Amino acid sequence: MYRNFSIVPKIMFGRGSFNQLADVLAPERVTPDSYVVFVLDDVFIGKPLEGRIPLEKGDLLIHVNVDDEPKTSYIDALVEQIRKYNPVVPDGIVGIGGGSTMDIAKAISLLLKNPGSSADYQGWDLIENPSVYHLGVPTLAGTGAEISRTTILTGPEKKLGINSDYTIYHQLILDPDLIVDVPKEQWFYTGMDCYIHDVESLHGTFINEFSRSFGEKSIDLCRQVFLEDHPDKDDKLMMASYFGGMSIAYSQVGACHALSYGLSYVLGIHHGIGCCIAFDVLEEIYPEGVAEFRKMMDKHDITLPKNITADMSDDAIELMVTTALNLVPLWENCFGADWEKIMPRERCKKLFLRM
Secondary structure (H helix, E strand, C coil): CCCCCCCCEEEEECHHHHHHHHHHHHHCCCCCCCEEEEEEEEEHCHHHHHHHCCCCCCCCEEEEECCCCCHHHHHHHHHHHHHHHCCCCCEEEEECCHHHHHHHHHHHHHHHCCCCHHHHHHHHHHCCCCCCEEEECCCCCCCCCCCCCCCECCCCCCEEEEHHHHHCCCCECCCCHCCCCCCCHHHHHHHHHHHHHHHHHCCCCCCHHHHHHHHHHHHHHHHHHHCCCCCCHHHHHHHHHHHHHHHHHHHCEEEEHHHHHHHHHHHHCCCHHHHHHHHCCCCCCCCCHHHHHHHHHHCCCCCCCCCCCCCCCHHHHHHHHHHHCCCCHHHHHHCCCCCCHHHHHHHHHHHCCCC
């Protein structure tokens, strides 16, 4: 069976395009008690971007904290906050921030129309009701969260996304001006998430010409951004993130992302840096990609944390291994149907012990 997957139907790209946010939202304000919820990364509190948000009477601005990866309990609390503010379902949710903020806004839009806890929907195609209209404005580039059908959440029992066609944004505004002042290490780690998406997709068993076409363009843009010098590097990285997300839409990520989920679930390490830590020990699986990744680190004077698992208990290590190996589609893409023979628990554990 071929997958019949959905993609974001409307996309606006260009420097200054954020200024058109009010115009884009206007047709969605359709109910008598119309209001829009703006979900803003709290790093922008008091910053110029916050003042540019086109709030109208009755709108709600929520500052979200992403110091930790989004948790299902946090999503549930935010949904309850919105329902207490106004029992009427909002006409729209607007996410403004990095990948975690993108995921938070997506999850809120789903849970406002589906009963229960967000933890109930961690998995594939468990959402039954369409989401509230939601619009994404990324202020970081690399995660692909803006294009993904997944919202990655850490629940009480697992770290796993809500994977659904209803998760996908209805509209994106991709404004390269918004990523100009990102701190260097954050810019690098987030961008490497995109680069690693491409490597895993292009070297995976699920690859086809659809995914290959997007992945090859994305990785070429990543090389221009991280190995060369271009005045329009922010525009290039924003498009690399989009194309990288499209590449894995019809294929899958692989070993690095599986391992990074273990790091995140047990140690709380953020996704971008977690991917970099994991990728750096995967030269046996992705030799060319890891070698190029290390050249990128050298060019930008990036030093990864070392020995992060050295003092961990055996139980904690085993939990990381279990978390990683539970992500079956990622390992199947990496190694094929016989992946369990190629990546037994002991080999997976040795990889974690090298980090």
